[in-house]
Amino acid sequence: MAQAADSARTVILTVDDDPGVSRAVARDLRRRYGEQYRVVRAESGDSALEALRELKLRGEFVAVILADYRMPQMNGIEFLERAMDIHPGARRVLLTAYADTGAAIDAINVVDLDHYLLKPWDPPEEKLYPVLDDLLEAWRCSDHRPVPAxxxxxxxxxxxxxxxxxxxxxxxxxxxxxxxxxxxxxxxxxxxxxxxxxxxxxxxxxxxxxxxxxxxxxxxxVGLATTPAADFYDLVVIGGGPAGLGAAVYGASEGLRTVLVERSATGGQAGQSSRIENYLGFPDGVSGAQLTDRARRQAAKFGAEVLTAREVTALEVSGAARIVRFSDGSAIAAHSVILATGVSYRRLQAPGCAELTSCGVFYGSALTEAPSCQGQDVYIVGGANSAGQAAMYLSKGAKSVTLLVRGADLSASMSHYLIQQINEAPNISVRPRTVVDSAHGEGHLQQLTLRDVDTGESELVDAQWLFVFIGAAPLTDWLDGTVLRDPNGFILAGPDLTPDGRPPADWELDRPPYHLETNVPGVFVAGDARAESAKRVASAVGEGAMAVMLVHRYLEQS
Structure with missing residues (x-):
């Protein structure tokens, strides 16, 4: 079955400028190999090269190329030499007349020719098929086939x-x-x-x-849904981190027509974690990507829509409807909204860091960039769990990993189990009371200036890799003027809306706001974007589920 599946996208290509010969070659090839392979024929070198480029772009496999030697503008050897650049793994056969056998022999060295066939090749059962059978078998064993991705x-x-x-x-x-x-x-x-x-x-x-x-x-x-299937929903969840995914799962499973909108990728900061070891139910740990994938599939199973690469720019109130506007000017509406926008890593303000972002200076991204860090020295800024998880993951291949921490040690913000693992890792070192003063490089990071916070002394170190995991910047600026936030941009909800815990002055309902409800009735917040939240995966998932319960209460009373 595996061989049949591979052959279904495998091509045998033949090129000859004589239409009669071209049809005859293709006819004989299809008669023997047509059920397993696709036979493509061309009548010039240029058209054959164009076909090979299209096959390359589609990820299709070319097992054998048969080319006639005597073609105008581009002879068979010249064609095969150019074809090698497009499909280097394909087996190459030259069709020649008896007078051209010298050129065919020379081609063995020029284009690494696998075989040459004299025309006419009748009967094909004796002169063509045995040669092709051997070449196809050799191609299958050579593992030159590209992976369709x-x-x-x-x-x-x-x-x-x-x-x-x-x-x-x-x-x-x-x-x-x-x-x-x-x-x-x-x-x-x-x-x-x-x-x-x-x-x-x-x-x-x-x-x-x-x-x-x-x-x-x-x-x-690449197959990600970007367009909503409807104009109106029971629930719009904005943000696809643990809180948003939790809300989508519980909302859809409880019968609410639910859509989750994510501007980049589901999972949030947790989705970038190499290993989460303190999440309930996973004693051996789980990667953020695995947890995200399971949650996304679970939400889809219950019928939730998941939209990716859609940036929300405004939230408006229109009677009982809550309108969510996108950056392209389109909008969807719903009875209720859960804000689960999460947070992003704060940017280093040191000179040079902005210019070198994604060119050696990365915010998160440890999983993506880890293969390129093999055998090299890596620096990480941050002292919380995300920094510790990245250090452990990168240490598996890097020559050394240095954690730069502004505080006196890691105990203030990192879980005990991670501190123990870092202390036991031979190639991880921790530099407390140290900050990045500046980053240097032409086109990519080459050096860092590190400064001791206590003494003020600076040190210039060689570095090509700097991963930053500091602080939390809420992604809530687009809510300005609609939803109340604290001075740092985190969303206020429930008793935190006012200092005395009473409803805001413009609150119109007889009841007080629910625990996770914002100053806009029917708009709730869950996860890291909420003021005074716990900033843990488990609490974010729990708040997503709790917000759905409160949505039900709101809808029942509306």
Whole structure:
């Protein structure tokens, strides 16, 4: 079955400028191999090269190429030499007349020719099929077949290339990365007709080439839902972290028509964690990606819609409806809304960091960038669980990992189990009372200036990798003027809306706001975006479930 599945997308290509000969070759090939392989024929070298490029973009396999030697404009040897750049693993056969056997022998060295056949090849059972059988068997055993997956071609230190890889990884879209200066990357650029100046190039499994795609375009082409199925819902959940996923699961499972809207990738900060070991029910730990994938599938099972790459820019009240507006000007409405927008890592304000973001300075991203850190020295800024989990994960391949902590030690904000693991890791060191003063590099990070907070002394160290896990910046600016927030931007709800715990002055209902309800009736908050929240995965999931319970109460009384 596996071989049949592989063969279904495998091509035997033949090219001959004589239409009669071309049809005869294709006829004989289809008669013997048509059930297992797709036979493609062309009548010129240029058209055959174009076909090979299209096959490359679609991720289809080319097992054997048969080319006639005597073709105008481009002879068979010249064609095979160019075809090698597109499908280097394909077996190569030259069709020749007796007078051209010398050229065929020379081609063995020029294009690494696998075989040459004299025309005519009748009977094919004796002169054609045995040769092709051997070449196909050799191709199957050579493992030259590419994996059908999204392909990304870019520059190693390109911020946009890094962003695309991060988006695909966090949305669990399988992809293969190719540097623009390596042979396979150059083949893909040539096949797509791209000049390499505009990167990244993304090639979907279907063969669609996207040059410098923005997030919505990329999401739409890799199978992520971006368009809502309806205009009105019972519940809109904004944010796809643990709180939002929890709310989507409980909302949909309890019969509410639910849509979850996520601007980047489900999972939030937790989704980027390499291992969560203190979450209830997972004694051996679980990665953030695994937990996110299970929650997303669970929400979909109960009927929740999940929209990705949709940025919410406004929340409006229109009678009983709550209107959610998107950055493209479109909108959806609902009876109720749960704000689960989560937080993002605060940016380092040190000189040089902004210019080198995604070019050696990363916020999160440890899972995506870890393979590139093999055998190198890595620096991490932060002293909470996310920094500790990243340090443990990166230490498996990095030469050394240095945690830079502003405080005296890790005990103030990191779980005890993680501190123990870090202390036992031979290649992890902790530098307390140390901050990044500046970052340096041409095109990518090359050095860091570290400063001792107590003494003021500075030290310049070589560094290509800096991962930042500091603080929490709520993603709530778009709520200004609608939903009350504290001075740091975190959303106020329930008794926290006013200092004395009473309803706000403009509260119109007879009842006080529910525990997770904002100053806008029917709009609730859950997870890290809520003021005074616990900033833990378990509490976020619990608040998502609790918010749905309160949504039911609100709907029953509306």
């Amino acid at each position: 999204t392909k990304v071609v870019g520059h190693r230190w390109s911020a946009r290339s890094s962003d695309v890889r991060e988006f695909l990884a966090r949305n669990q879209v399988p992809y293969r990365w190719y540097s623009s200066d390596e042979p396979e990357g150059q083949r893909l650029l040539a096949a797509a007709g791209a000049d390499g100046r505009r990167l990244p190039l993304v090639v979907t499994p279907e063969g669609t080439a996207l040059v410098e795609p923005d997030v919505p375009e990329l999401a739409a082409h």
